Amino acid sequence: MPTPAAEVHVDVPLVRTLLRAQHPDLAALPLEVAANGWDNVLVRLGDDLAVRLPRRAAAARLIEHEQRWLPEIARRVAPVVPVPAPVRTGEPGPGYPWSWSIVPWLPGTAAGTRPGGPRVGEALAAFLGLLHAPAPADAPVNPVRAVPLADRSEAVLHRLATSDVPRARELAAAWRTAADLPTSTEPPVWVHGDLHPFNLLVEPGPDGDRLSAVVDFGDVTAGDRAVDLATAWLTLDREARCGFRTALAVDDVTWGRARGWAVAIASALHQTSDPAFRVVGRRAIDALLDD
Numbered sequence: 001m002p003t004p005a006a007e008v009h010v011d012v013p014l015v016r017t018l019l020r021a022q023h024p025d026l027a028a029l030p031l032e033v034a035a036n037g038w039d040n041v042l043v044r045l046g047d048d049l050a051v052r053l054p055r056r057a058a059a060a061r062l063i064e065h066e067q068r069w070l071p072e073i074a075r076r077v078a079p080v081v082p083v084p085a086p087v088r089t090g091e092p093g094p095g096y097p098w099s100w101s102i103v104p105w106l107p108g109t110a111a112g113t114r115p116g117g118p119r120v121g122e123a124l125a126a127f128l129g130l131l132h133a134p135a136p137a138d139a140p141v142n143p144v145r146a147v148p149l150a151d152r153s154e155a156v157l158h159r160l161a162t163s164d165v166p167r168a169r170e171l172a173a174a175w176r177t178a179a180d181l182p183t184s185t186e187p188p189v190w191v192h193g194d195l196h197p198f199n200l201l202v203e204p205g206p207d208g209d210r211l212s213a214v215v216d217f218g219d220v221t222a223g224d225r226a227v228d229l230a231t232a233w234l235t236l237d238r239e240a241r242c243g244f245r246t247a248l249a250v251d252d253v254t255w256g257r258a259r260g261w262a263v264a265i266a267s268a269l270h271q272t273s274d275p276a277f278r279v280v281g282r283r284a285i286d287a288l289l290d291d
Contacts, residue, residue, distance in 0.1 A: 003038055003273065006055040008096060010041040015051050018093045023102065039218055044105055049087070053100040060098035062218035065140045067101055070217055073190065076133065080126045082106055083214050108201030108212035111235060112280050115287075116209060120202060121232075121240030123211035125247035128228055132189040135222030145193040146223025149179040149260045156264045165267045166282055170289050178260025181253050184224040193219030195231040196265060197280055229258035230265055233288040234280065241287075262288045 012031045019027040029046035036042075039059030043051040054060045067086050074085035084103035092098055111120065144152065156175055160168040192199070194216060201213040229250060232241045245255060262284060270281030 004056055004058075006036075006041075007057055008055060008098075010036075010043070010053050010055055010096075012043065014095055015043050015045075015053070018090055018096060018100070019045075019051070021093050022090050023088060026102070037216075040216075045102065048105055050084075050103050050105045051090075051100060052084070052086075052103050053096070054098045057098070059218060063099055063101060065220055066217050067099065069140070069220060073131065073217070073220070076190075077127055077130045077214070080123060080130060081211055081214055083217065106201060106213035106215065108203045110198045111200040111202045111209070111211075112197035112276055115237035115283065116197070116200075116202070116211075116235050116240055117237055118240045118243050119205070119208045120200075120211050121236045121244040122247065124200075124231060124235065125244045127211070127214060128225070129248060131192065132225045132228070134187050135190045139188070139190065139222035140220060142193055142219055142221035142223070145219050146188075146191045146221050146225075146227045148183045148224075149175075149181070149257060149264075150183075152264060153179050156267070159267055159271060163267070163271050165270050165285075167285055167289055168267075171263050171267060171285065174289065175260055175263045178256050178263065181256045181260075184226065184254070184257070186225075188222035189225050191221055191223055191225055191228045192217060193221050193227060195228045195234070196269065197231075197235045198277070200231075200235060224257065226254050226257035227261045229254065230261035232258065233262040233291075234265060234269075234284045238287070238291070241291075259288055 015031055032044045034042045034044045039054060041053050041055050045051050054063050067089050070085040074083050077083060084106060086101035086103050088102040090100040157172055160172045199216040202209040203212045232244050236244055266281045266284035269277045
């Protein structure tokens with residue numbers, strides 16, 4: 001599955017024009033495109049900031065969710081790790097039709113290159129322990145994340161039956177087992193919704209990598225925390241995964257639903273055209289099937 005085509009081409013001249021019109025005090029800072037992702041373009045702004053702009057209409061509403069809710073979430077999780085809460089916002093302008101944000105430039109590199117060890121697992125558990133608080137009634141609703149697994153069965157089983165996903169038959173059996181588990185009876189909590197290794201930043205240290213930031217809250221929503229717990233297989237090695245579950249005191253049913261979400265996300269990562277995403281997808285597939 002290739003990255004969706006951009007509906008608006010975002011480049012340095014466009015961002016410079018938007019800044020001159022709306023944030024002129026920042027317009028002279030150096031600009032460099034840092035990432036061109038599935039939904040958004042990230043343009044580094046000077047040393048300490050970045051501009052985050054949707055590249056297609058489907059992401060425009062997600063940026064508004066981040067602008068509304070990330071400041072509150074940032075305060076909640078600040079004792080553990082920073083998140084890119086907007087420090088300024090932008091409006092549609094010449095050549096650009098959607099809202100956009102100026103966010104802190106956070107240190108670290110994506111955690112996708114190798115499984116995270118116990119230090120990363122401990123920090124992830126602490127982060128989720130703070131994030132997974134009851135969400136308000138007006139929290140965003142995401143129709144494909146943190147919902148009952150049965151709601152996603154048709155899409156996941158179709159992908160496993162028709163796409164080039166390794167160990168697809170085993171994954172389909174694991175998915176059906178998870179989807180048959182009782183749904184969550186807990187009140188909806190805040191969830192990140194897309195907690196795979198490329199949305200986690202790490203920095204090296206003498207005791208191994210440390211978690212330095214959690215990014216891309218476009219899928220932030222209220223619902224079942226199991227979707228975020230799937231990061232145990234996506235991000236962590238076996239030792240760290242065990243410590244992560246213990247730290248969060250996850251019961252067997254919730255852990256089973258999390259394993260189902262790991263099936264869904266790992267198979268989707270493996271289906272992309274990005275080689276790095278495919279490597280992480282395959283690694284997670286083996287982890288969840290061979291545990």
